Amino acid sequence: MTGTNDVYPSTTPRPPFDPEIVPVLEVMREAMPPFTAENLPALRRALAEGLPGVEPTDLTVGGTVQVDERDVPGPDGNHDITLLILTPAGQHGPLPAIYHIHSGGMVVGDRRTQIEMLLPYVAEGLAVVVSVEYRLAPEHPDPAPVEDCYAGLVWTAKNAAKLGIDPGHLIIGGASAGGGLSAGTALLARDRAFPRLTHQILVCPMLDDRLRTPSSRMLDGEGMWDRNDNLFGWTALLGERRGGSDVSPYAAPARAEDLADLPRTYIDTGSAETFRDEALIYAQRLSQAGVSVDFHMWGGGTHGFDLMAAHTQLARASIAARDEFIRRALER
Template sequence: MSSGPPGAPAPDLTAGGLVTVEDRVVPGPAGEPDVTVLILRPATASGPVAGIYHIHSGGMVTGDRRSQVDALLPYVAEGRAVVVSVEYRLAPEHPDPAPVEDCYAGLVWTAENAAELDIDPHRLMILGASSGGGLAAGTALLARDRDFPALSHQVLICPMLDDRLQTHSSRMLDGDGTWDRNDNLFGWTALLGDRRGGPDVSPYAAPARATDLGGLPRTYIDCGSAESFRDEAIDYATRLSQAGVLVDLHLWGGGCHGYEVLARHSAIARASLATRDEFIRRVLES
């Protein structure tokens, strides 16, 4: 998920007045605190449009509802989509299942209030990058298993899916300055504590553990070939396809974790962003 480099000025989420920006507190999981969502809507009403439910990255431990959401502004400014970005509780202060349950609660609210938000309930996409991609996949599993809401698509960008750290890619990087095996261990342990890697981890927390991937929405997955999440992303895409889910998988040669931010003007970043943008636009126009 592309966003501005560290230290860059905060983006204008109004896109010069083309987008209305609203923070709203909505019901959280049963018996848990309420959840805050950021709502971005076209300033000029254009009837029901597609909805993009956004879950931010941050290794399960950092970030907020505004993180990376500016990458989705063009779709709102053009009147093609409404974006709802959820502020979920972060680990380690709030370990699993708090983050994924917060994400699911925000998704339920979005679907239940689709008419007010001018969202077409039949065109509701979930999207996330890195840890947000893992949470998006877990939230999609919850939506399927709880029979609400129906998602049309999931977009998983370099998703963080597997706490077991047994794949080659999850172990191959050490001190490379992106997201290496030490960062991976830290993020998963913050989320799961002593359960990390053991038998008592839910597939909603670590979607790579799901044994049944049938009935999930059409899925777009992309990642770099030189990144920690490569193998789990490829395996997840393969098993989704074997379960009958339509899958678009893109593996970008030489891409490290976060290359779209670290080298956003490189040929690989421009190609991957253009490919993802083309997919999202097709969804929004369908």
């Protein structure tokens, strides 16, 4: 049975936002309308157009990165999905791959969303990055998004030699919805016994459709991705099934009963964000299942603070910790 905002009242106190982040939050809340069916087309256009006066990211990084796009078979054989493939120019020998799944609450974003976070690893010749463009809800509800992500991962692994990828060194990762889809895709890869992943990087991941944790209730009209946005995103993905018993763990990985034999995991979250508790619980359960976990909770951080307030001390610390993990993962 689906829930409403009245079913899950905001009764939980939240930790304070980091003072450096507060001015940025105020600007972002004014600039970004809430996620609703009426606002969704405008939100998608705004994301596609980018910020006014900000030049699009140079994916070639001055010619050090080769950019390719491939349409590959989707999970049902009736549609293709597009992969953005970033390769170090003039690479020699197979490299680790980072399979990237973009953010956007399951309802916005594309294969280029937040890809700039991974460009340094390609430009430095450390990795090949493959970013998948999965179908979005509500037009394409579950299981379309996670099955698209898995189909792209399978194609990447099967074509590793052509892509200059080491098939034994595959890392999956993403932020927010991309983190949730990464976790779901990793579960699919484990349960379908292909491909074998070495690491998963779950940045403030969207894992639980039930909206029962204290952190999922504590933000109402403040921060980024509050309980109202979260309800919209999960309902877009799951419809009437949201919060009920008929939801797959591949769609909502917090529901997975068995977390054993998953890849080494990095999880981070802010202390003042909607996904705090589900990230914390997932990290704990992974560790209890025998998975090696690096978990970071950043005091005062709200959702996406590392991107929207990258100049702050808190964001710099979180980015540095994640970067250090990724570099170790690439070295293995």
